Amino acid sequence: MSAEEFLANVESGIVPVTCHEDVLRIAFLYLDEGLWNDNGVFNVVEKLHAHGWSFGEGELRFNRTLDIFYLAQLAAAIYRYTSQLEGDFPCLSDFPTFYTVHHALLHSSAWCSYYSPHFLAQRTTAHLYRPPNLQDLPESSSPLGQPRRRPVSACILKLPRWAYTVLRTSYRQPFLSFETLTAIALRTLETTMTRLHEIYPSAPPYSESHARFWLEYFTPGSSQLAKISSSGTWGPNRFGILVAQGMYDLHSLEAEYLAQSGGWGEGVGEEEKAMWCGLPDGGIQVYASWRGWEEEAGSEEVEFLAAVAVEETVGLGNEGIELEMDGLDLSIRSHILLSVMQAAVKDGEERECFLGELERRMVQKGRIGENRAGMWVKEAMGIMDPYVRTWQGVWPGVDARGEMLRRILVENAQLFARWRVSPLLRQFTFELEPRE
Incomplete structure (x- = not known):
């Protein structure tokens, strides 16, 4: 069976996809096409998800970080096979041998050597790709196209x-x-x-x-x-x-x-x-x-960025007093997010008026285009609303709101996301323009 026939049969449901190796074989073929069409692992994972395929099971199914991890491992194996992408790409008939040779990179439990279960199960890693927290991706600490080094540390990055x-x-x-x-x-x-x-x-x-x-x-x-x-x-x-x-x-x-x-x-x-x-x-x-080296922030960076965001907002407003829009610098992401968090406390027309003014001022500051501002705010609100319901419509003091902002950002680091988005991506991204 040719690669084209195999893909046609699995995509139409004639051939069932029942195990990790099946998904890996399909990703292997998608990556072959993707590598030569300026796509790579970020785009290929969207193609897998569009057909309902994922490397994860249970709570880890459609976990973005896990799926991109396996595609990055697959790309690393192909990189080794082709002598740093200078040889012929392995064909479908080579896959059984290819999988056997690179089993250490590709087997269904390989992720356990790179990610702690708690880290992989976090809400952030499900929505946003994050580099491993236990050891680096293979060869990612050395320049491509140059001799591989013996790593001095498994976590040198x-x-x-x-x-x-x-x-x-x-x-x-x-x-x-x-x-x-x-x-x-x-x-x-x-x-x-x-x-x-x-x-x-x-x-x-x-x-x-x-x-x-x-x-x-x-x-x-x-x-x-x-x-x-x-x-x-x-x-x-x-x-x-x-x-x-x-x-x-x-x-x-x-x-x-x-x-x-x-x-x-x-x-x-x-x-x-x-x-x-x-x-x-x-x-x-x-x-x-x-190969997936255009990574987002790791766990250390997320904790740091969340703490910085809290520090940026400490001096805003008095204890328990709602913020005035004029007192915010809406060129700063943390001020924007704090505004969305305050809007989530409001109801009805008051909330809509506040959000409308926020969108207008974001556009005015050049952080986002007018055609995207409303969706950006809506998606941010969707993330924050469940958290602030515990306040029962009352805007809290500085310490409480700061801790809530920190928690939201640590658990939803996609709010920091900035990498180029695949044209196939269906979920919204939180990219803002650089502040001038």
Whole structure:
């Protein structure tokens, strides 16, 4: 049976899809087509979901993170098979052998080595792709098209990605100092890493010196910071792309830290150092995004961004007094979200008038187009409304509303989402324009 016949039969229901390997075989064929049509794993998962297929079962069925994980693993296996995408793509008849050779990457329990069950079952991971919290995706810490390194850590991407997000957040901060952001970042990082290490001793423990090493690496001089425009300063999801291009030689830097701290780090020879391939990069950026390296925020980043959002709103309004729209800066996402949360407390015409004014001012600030503002607010309201019902229509004090905002963002990190959306995607995304 040809690949075309097989796909036609499964899509029409003639051939049933009954197990993990069946879904993997279908994804294998979709990915073949996707890799050559500028799609990749994010688009392919939408094709699977459109037909009712998923790698997960029970509560993990249609879990976006889990399904993209298996597609990323599949892409990694194909990458190895084709010698870094320079050889022939394996055909359908090769699939049984291909699956056997790469079984360690692809079997139905492979996710357990990369994700803790609690992390994977969170509401955020069901709706928004999040990189693994136990170890990195295969080869994702080395530049594509360059020799594979022996990883110095299974989680080498965790701290650099976190530090990169902290720095990018500092670029767009209108009033929080870098010292304040650093304190928030270290506090939330200690909480998330310590919690994970207590449950999974294989996960790295928190080390402030290690965290500061990466923060200092990603902190440029003030003159360099001044040259960066606000429209190009966010993009935490670009970190994986930059690693793929060789901009950051993470293994050499990690070995440097370990040597400084008296660890077991060894120097890296000149012939082993990563080479930076900036644009034009020969397609490295496209290959990396196809493989799922254009990631969203991980657990450390989500906790940090949620805490920053709370800090941004602390000084707004008095205890128990509703906010005035004129006192908000609706170029700041946290102020927008706090406004939606307040609207959720209101009823009827009062709510509609408040939301109408919010939409108008968001558009006026250039954060979103007029044709999308209403839907954005509606979807955000749908997320927040169940949470604030417990207030029974009464706007609470600063501490209560701050804790509620933090909880909403931690449990619904899609509110931070910014990656390019597949044209097949059916669910709404929460992308806002960069703040000028």
